[in-house]
Amino acid sequence: MGKTKIKIDYKKCGPDGKMDPRECRKCLNVCDPAVFLMHPTLEEHPDPYNPEKWVVTPVWPDVCTSCGKCVSSCPVEAIKVSPGESLYKMRMHG
Ligand code: SF4
Ligand code: SF4
Secondary structure, three states: OOEOEEEEOOOOEOOOOOEOHHHHOHHHHHOOOOOEEEEEOOOOOOOOOOOOOEEEEEOOHHHOOOOOHHHHHOOOOOEEEEOOEOHHHHHHHO
16 A cells, blocks of 8 residues: 555646635645645745745645545645555554
């Protein structure tokens, strides 16, 4: 079994999508182990103190419990979780 994989469709949520993560934040709010991080993109910014382009990144998929709350709470179906090995499962099962 591979590791848990979490993908965000940035065409749905992100600077080019219809959803701005700063106005939603649902995945960040529902995820108990705090897998996601919201941050400005690494692209050049006209003003580094007022970055315009923000995305959500699943930076810590290893702690994902595959609860599915982020998937069901995302209003634009931008999140896909492929459950696999995670620290949570290793702790529970072995
Ligand atoms: S499936 Fe659950 S634990 Fe995993 S990223 Fe989504 S909300 Fe967090
Ligand atoms: S729940 Fe979906 S739309 Fe909302 S910030 Fe997370 S990925 Fe973006």
